[in-house]
Amino acid sequence: MTGGARRAGLLGPRVSATTGVATAAALVALVVFGLAIAPPDEIQGDAQRIMYLHVPAAWAAYLAFGITTLASILYLWPRTRSIVWDLVAGASAEVGVVFTGLTLALGSLWARPVWGIWWAWDARLVTTAVLFFLYLGYLSLRRLPGTAESRGKRAAIAALIAFIDVPVVHFSVNWWRTLHQQATVFNPELDPQIHGVMAFTLWLGVLAFTLTYVYLLDRRYRLLALDEDREERELEAAIRARVGPGPAGGAGTTAGTTAGARAGVTP
Amino acid sequence: MNDAGFVVAAWGGTAAVLAAYVIRIAVRTRRAERSLPDGDPER
Amino acid sequence: MTATAPAPPADPPAGAPRPRRRARYVVAALLCVGAIVALLVVGLRGNVVYFRTVSEAVAARPTDGGQRFRLGGDVVASSVSELPDGSMRFRVTDGRATVTVVHRGEEPALFRHDVGEGQAVPVVCEGRWGSRGTFASDRILINHGNEYEPERKNFES
Structure with a gap:
């Protein structure tokens, strides 16, 4: 039985706790810099402070979906196939959906004071909303029935398809004429249009949200692993109940085989 | 200029969403831990 | 975030794995597909280019049949005036072509401030061609750039 291994988090309890503390510290520092130390923007005034959350949230969403893609490739590749990668992909996608939702909501709160509208049907906004629903759909797909291996492969392939939208979102502001501004740091000229304390605060935001992502991924992964473990035990119990108190060897074999099939090939 | 309201909504809302998500994961994890046959906490 | 209610305490011992509320997830997946299709149809129908430049708009004027579109360009700072009827x-x-806009409607919060600073304020106006070659706008969006810098301290404040 591999249940024990799959009950642990990704990072191990000590590293996970340290990450939690570091994340909290970085977020507190971000609040101080974002709301108090960074000066208001020349043109947008205080409304520009929303940028210190909006951009890092979008970055964290890209990162989360990138990890989902990587884990899905490792799951599909027969040599590295392991339930661990399937669970990492699922956990990361859920965290990514949270960050994408935040990106959209923060963008809307920023757009109202500076553009004058909550939403624009421009290419950046539409492709980002599509990204949200792509991965929400992916999370639903993960819950559809099947053996662990068929569910895992199905989800991994869907994850690879969904990721196509990530570069489309990022480059939409260069490919099409949009109301949304171009990237401030990773623009085509790679010439950052922000400096000094404002730039530092933006990078602090990226660091804080990266740590937040890692912490959430670890916690969400552990919950997913625990759930998977419980489902496996419930299935075994159900099979044992149906087969009845027959020869112990027979029931044990059946349960073992099914559990193995559900868990996929474990390393 | 009424920017402060938007800034507060953005920062407060983000804090609320992240906190709610962390708590939700923690609560469901605790529940899942209790259902373990040996009541095993993390390691 | 998937909203999963707490799992029922135990599944019936008699059976196969619990149905896992699978119908709910089939519906959710289909709703997501529907939302994506709707977004792409509504959002990118002729809108992949969010606005026309002044030159493009002028060139298209003879053939566009008075339809609504968005016009993007820089406001000439010294040109802003208020008409007796409030517009x-x-x-x-x-930079190449220039058009007179008559705007009737809400004025964006930052518009007056930015124009007052004497900068070339980039705007996107929604409306259609009006009489005598003017553009009749009913909504102004400010098309902010990607540059940020600290506010200069005003001496009078």
Whole structure:
């Protein structure tokens, strides 16, 4: 039985706790810099402070979906196939959906004071909303029935398809004429249009949200692993109940085989 | 200029969403831990 | 975030794995597909280019049949004036062509401030061609750039 291994988090309890503390510290520092130390923007005034959350949230969403893609490739590749990668992909996608939702909501709160509208049907906004629903759909797909291996492969392939939208979102502001501004740091000229304390605060935001992502991924992964473990035990119990108190060897074999099939090939 | 309201909504809302998500994961994890046959906490 | 209610305490011992509320997830997946299709159809129908430059708009004027579109360019700072009927009049340019806009409607919060600073304020106006070659706008969006810098301290404040 591999249940024990799959009950642990990704990072191990000590590293996970340290990450939690570091994340909290970085977020507190971000609040101080974002709301108090960074000066208001020349043109947008205080409304520009929303940028210190909006951009890092979008970055964290890209990162989360990138990890989902990587884990899905490792799951599909027969040599590295392991339930661990399937669970990492699922956990990361859920965290990514949270960050994408935040990106959209923060963008809307920023757009109202500076553009004058909550939403624009421009290419950046539409492709980002599509990204949200792509991965929400992916999370639903993960819950559809099947053996662990068929569910895992199905989800991994869907994850690879969904990721196509990530570069489309990022480059939409260069490919099409949009109301949304171009990237401030990773623009085509790679010439950052922000400096000094404002730039530092933006990078602090990226660091804080990266740590937040890692912490959430670890916690969400552990919950997913625990759930998977419980489902496996419930299935075994159900099979044992149906087969009845027959020869112990027979029931044990059946349960073992099914559990193995559900868990996929474990390393 | 009424920017402060938007800034507060953005920062407060983000804090609320992240906190709610962390708590939700923690609560469901605790529940899942209790259902373990040996009541095993993390390691 | 998937909203999963707490799992029922135990599944019936008699059976196969519990149905896992699978119908709910089939519906959710289909709703997501529907939302994506709707977004792409509504959002990118002729809108992949969010606005026309002044030159493009002028070139398309004879053939566009008075339809609504978005006009993007820089406000000529010195050109803003208020008309007796309460509407606002200003010129918008893309460097090659310039058009007079008559705007009736809400004025964005940052518009007056930015124009007052004497900068070339990039705007996107929604409306259609009106009489005598003016653009009749009913909504102004400020098309902010990607540059940020600290506010200069005003001496009078």
